Amino acid sequence: MECSRCSSEFENVHIDGEDYSICKSCELMVLKKNQLNRLMNESDAEVSSIREYNADQSDPVKCPVCSSRMKRINFLGFSGIMIEHCESCGAFLVDNAEITQMHELVRLVDEGKHTVTEVRAYDLLMRISRLAYSIFSS
Ligand SMILES: [Zn+2]
Ligand SMILES: [Zn+2]
DSSP: OBOTTTOOBOEEEEETTEEEEEETTTTEEEEOHHHHHHHHHHHTOOGGGGOEEOSOOOSOOBOTTTOOBOEEEETTTTSOOEEEEOTTTOOEEEEHHHHHHHHHHHHHHHTTSSOOSOHHHHHHHHHHHHHHHHHHTO
16 A cells, blocks of 8 residues: 555554554554544544535545545544545545644643533544554654
8 A cells, every 4th residue: 555645655553453554754644444433432432523524625635545535624623633534435644743733732632721522522532643643653
């Protein structure tokens, strides 16, 4: 499988009993539908909370899993973090900048500077943020 952004080969990283595909050159992580579902089940989040689309569809990225054109979505609606989503196979692409934004949001909530209205969605964000951290810091 080839990276959508830099054409390097994805590498597999084994974490918590799952194999995740990552690109080490541009620090991009693929979150497949079943992997996201697992994280969503753990946090009891709703699928609807990740379905807020941005109107800007310029320069679409090709899905590394199924080659469909990906859409940029506002992750979890409230986060303001825009990530690529494939409607055909349900995969997500999360890059280093977006992971940093997730960490930042988690930090703001920890410090009480940001109020969480959707607790489950925030829990999901925190799980993805932690997962991405353990992948790229290893
Ligand atoms: Zn790459
Ligand atoms: Zn796809």
